[in-house]
Structures are given as C-alpha cells and as structure tokens.
Amino acid sequence: MKKVILLLIAVLCYSNLQAQISKGSIALTGTLAYSYSTYEDRDASTFQKVKNYELGPSVGIFIKDNLEVGANFNFGRERISNDRLSLGPPYTSDDRYRTFSYNAYAKQYLFLLDKIALHAVLSVGYNKTVTQFNSIYTGTSAIPSRSNESDSRYFSAGVSPGITCFISPKFALNLNLGLLGFSKTTYDSKNVELLNGVINFQDDYTSKSNSFNFDFSSATLNYGLTYYLGRQ
Structure with a gap:
C-alpha cells in the first residue's frame, strides 16, 4: 500500500512537471447570453414579457508559468413588462x-x-446596478402611478478555488467552487408617486453595508470556457 501511494505521488509530480501553461500565453474567456420569455394568464388577463442579455469578455496573460493575471468585464440588460386587463383597474x-x-x-x-489542474483566483472588483421601475394604473385616476430608480455600487475582494479541465491543448472548461471574501455595498433609491400628473409623494433612501463572505454552497458554482492562445 505504501508503495502504491509513493507511486501515485510520483506520477502526480511528474505530470505537474510536464503539464503547464507557459509564460507569455494568453487566456481568452467570454460569456454571451440572451433569453426571451412570455407568460400569459387568460383568467386574470395578465401578460408578461422578459428580455435579458449579458456579455462578459475576459483577457489574461501568463506572467510566469502557470500564473495568469488579467481583467474581465460584464455588461447586462434585463426588461420585464407586465400588463393586467382585469381583476381590478x-x-x-x-x-x-x-x-x-x-x-x-x-x-x-x-x-x-x-x-486537469486545480486553480485559485484572487480578484478585486466593482459592480454597478441601475434599476428603473414604473407602474401605471391606466383605468382610473384615483390610484397614483409610481416610479423608482435605484443605484447599487458594490466593491469586493476575494479568493475562489476551482478546477480546470482541458478538452484540447488550447480549450479548457473551468469550474469555480465557492468564494471567500469581503464586500462593501452602497445603495441609493429614489421613489416618486404621481397622482393626476402631480407629485403626491417623494422619498430618497441611502444605505451602506459591509459583509464577509464564506460561501461554498452549490449556489456559488459557475462554469466557463477558456481559449489559451500560445499554449502548445
């Protein structure tokens, strides 16, 4: 048994020496997603449409063997439209x-x-989300229309472990398994209520929060496909 364990260690060490991503290689990763869905409830005369798209390019360069540094960007849009024709105004x-x-x-x-390689990612990032919400009761002037605009800014730093599996010399699937990190969030919200075109109520709200994250649940799993330019 002892000899088997020593042999396994030797094989892993030999593989580690032979398999690598050389200095100067470039890693290109990207996500592109689009979805469109509709929902209809004929009894309640309710109709909903949801459109969503997301674009996320990432570029990294290997400054030494098996060590990649880089940056990634993400852009997203979502629109949800609802119409109700009965069961109320x-x-x-x-x-x-x-x-x-x-x-x-x-x-x-x-x-x-x-x-197959294990990997660990140290990242520092910024996220900004702008939300706009408008609701209008078209069949009556007694119920005020409402609008909300909010702005959320999120700073984070953390470490995420994972696994990289090469399906060819230049293409690999990546699985990230969780997150250990710190985040700071600032949230601004503005609510306006209109009744017959006149401001009936207005409220501004700001909050700030700090959090420490230790999450290795299945909800944090994410996948990616990377192309390694220059890897042999």
Missing part, C-alpha cells in the same frame, strides 16, 4: 435593470494530471 409596469462590472484578478494553476 387596468395596470401596466415596466422594470429595467442595467449592470456593469469589472474585476482584476490573479489565477494560479496547479496541474494534477496532464489535462
């Missing part, structure tokens, strides 16, 4: 979400086998 709402984020990161790889 006719009602329409329009919700819009815009997100933007960027992160600087360092990623260290440790090869266990020729095509």
Whole structure:
C-alpha cells in the first residue's frame, strides 16, 4: 500500500512537471447570453414579457508559468413588462435593470494530471446596478402611478478555488467552487408617486453595508470556457 501511494505521488509530480501553461500565453474567456420569455394568464388577463442579455469578455496573460493575471468585464440588460386587463383597474409596469462590472484578478494553476489542474483566483472588483421601475394604473385616476430608480455600487475582494479541465491543448472548461471574501455595498433609491400628473409623494433612501463572505454552497458554482492562445 505504501508503495502504491509513493507511486501515485510520483506520477502526480511528474505530470505537474510536464503539464503547464507557459509564460507569455494568453487566456481568452467570454460569456454571451440572451433569453426571451412570455407568460400569459387568460383568467386574470395578465401578460408578461422578459428580455435579458449579458456579455462578459475576459483577457489574461501568463506572467510566469502557470500564473495568469488579467481583467474581465460584464455588461447586462434585463426588461420585464407586465400588463393586467382585469381583476381590478387596468395596470401596466415596466422594470429595467442595467449592470456593469469589472474585476482584476490573479489565477494560479496547479496541474494534477496532464489535462486537469486545480486553480485559485484572487480578484478585486466593482459592480454597478441601475434599476428603473414604473407602474401605471391606466383605468382610473384615483390610484397614483409610481416610479423608482435605484443605484447599487458594490466593491469586493476575494479568493475562489476551482478546477480546470482541458478538452484540447488550447480549450479548457473551468469550474469555480465557492468564494471567500469581503464586500462593501452602497445603495441609493429614489421613489416618486404621481397622482393626476402631480407629485403626491417623494422619498430618497441611502444605505451602506459591509459583509464577509464564506460561501461554498452549490449556489456559488459557475462554469466557463477558456481559449489559451500560445499554449502548445
């Protein structure tokens, strides 16, 4: 048994020496997503449309063997429209979400086998989300229309472990397994209520929070596909 364990360690060490991503290689990763869905409740005469798209390019360069540094950006848009024609006054709402984020990161790889490596990612980033919400009761002037605009700014720093699996010499699937980090959030919200075109109520709200995150649940799992330019 002892000989088997020593042999396994030797194989892993040999694989680690042979398999690597060389200095000067470039890692290109990207996400592109679009979705469109509709919902209809004929009994309540309720209709909903949801549109969403997201774009997230990432570029990294290896400053030494198996050590990647880089940056990634993410842009997202979502729009949710609702119309209700019965069960109360006719009602329409329009919700819009815009997100933007960027992160600087360092990623260290440790090869266990020729095509499988553990990795750890140290990242520092910024995220900004703008939300606009409008609701209008079109069949009556007795119920005020409401609008809300909020701005959330999120700073974070953390470490995330994961696994990289090469499906070819230049393409790899990445699985990140969790997050250990710190975040700071500032949230600003402005609510306006209109009755017959006149401001009936107005409220401004600001909050700030700090949090420490230790989360390795399945909700933090995420996947990616990376192309390694210059890897042999």
